[in-house]
Amino acid sequence: MGILTLREDRPTPKAVYNWRVYGCSMVASFAACMIGYDSAFIGTTLALPSFVSEFRIDTMTPDQKAAMSSTVVSVYQAGAIVGSLSAYTSTYFIGRKKSLLLYSLIFMLGAGMMLGANGQRGLGLIIGGRVLAGIAVGACSMVVPIYISELSPPAIRGRLVGIYELGWQMGGLVGFWINYGVNTTMAPSHAQWLIPFAVQLIPGGLLLLGCLFIKESPRWLFSKNKREQAMKNLCWIRNLEPSDLYIVEEVAAIEEELETYRREVGAGFFKPFTALKQPQVRWRFFLGSMLFLWQNGSGINAINYYSPTVFRSLGITGVNTGFLTTGIFGVIKTVLTFVWLLWLVDHLGRRKLLMIGAIGGSICMWYLGAYIAIAQPQNNTSGNLSGAGISAIVIFYIWTAFYSPSWNGTPWVLNSEMFDANTRSLGQASAAASNWLYNLAISLATPYMFLRMQYGVYFFFASLMILSVVFVFYLVPETKTVPLEAMDRLFAIRPIRNANKIVMDELRERDQEFRANADGAGLTNIKEKTDHVESA
Known part of the structure; x- marks a missing residue:
């Protein structure tokens, strides 16, 4: 068994692992590039001298700055919560593909609005545009994982949904580095801070164009009794004839599951809500939401949105130095995401990744908190890092190495695959909304946490990471290689x-x-x- 050998649930023709399923996944993952970029660029853009000068942020008190930062960041999460929940309606009535097309248009509108902001008009257009962009990315965070999951052969489902996470990280990488680039190559000006906002249009436009070429999810088409189109799409994606035994088995499993839920629960827009009366269904909704609580409890979004603040707390001074340090953080995340999706997620599995990542990450957070408590780098006015300060930066990057191939993308994979056909859209909407709700809480609280708690912030996140290990060990089953139609059985087994x-x-x-x-x-x-x- 080589490290890239796939463990299959049944004999699978090589034709199934073709460019078509990868191509559809990559196109849909342009949405993740939008999300990653928007999550990463805003923190460093708010710190650009040209932005600070034009909007007179340097005249604000510390509390006013914290309020401004949390507002610009948090309206995005608030919009994303709305988008996540609204996407259930759109995916039910118009499908996965058309929903992506719709929300890419909304994103482009929001990104365009932000370009109209200036010092005279104030931050209103940026805030309004961030709301629309948030609605779009929240919806896409619900649609893309289930779209990819429904296309995927079981043996590479983690890898394909991982492309979504890779898109997130690549967008984030650009977002982390772009402000370093404009700050080192351009004089402070209106155009300097406007360029990072304009770059949002690139991934949004690529998604908009790509949606014209991808196929609708066959599983969604089967659920809408559009059987002939579903068969055509499935055979095209699998690169097999309708008479191939692999297709026959897959269609039989899909239709058996759909028939079971039509008989026991019934079909309809509100039926998944009535399914929540069942304890086993509510349990999976709870697990999906809690996975994102623990993900945000690692501290990642505090770092994504407020990276300059985080590095200042470790003793990094100077705008360019802070941007450079943040950029290296983005590089490490992206490189390790490649390792995660190519090998770890479908070979080591979801459970082990989450537990290993949380244990290692917690140890690093305890170290960072202890360093700040003892060395008090915030009082360092020389601008030079001590040996202990350098070790803290190294430990921060080690934390990134633990987090990136574990909690960064694995909760998205688990949520995309663990719901049954009847509740998959609603379950993913609930999970995505939970993610953005916890994002919102973190974005609102982080400026004040660093202002008031200082080193206690790191101890707080370290404690939550340890608790997540207990949660995963006792409550989260391993889903790798299990077909979507067998998830009910998986979650029914104890231990x-x-x-x-x-x-x-x-x-x-x-x-x-x-x-x-x-x-x-x-x-x-x-x-x-x-x-x-x-x-x-």
């Missing part, structure tokens, strides 16, 4: 730590029985459902 192995063994036994009956009437009866598509 949690053995669930994945039990389900995979059951799936292999069922596949052997299915293939044993494939000759003769068994396969003939199933293939009758697809014959009309072959002739179309």
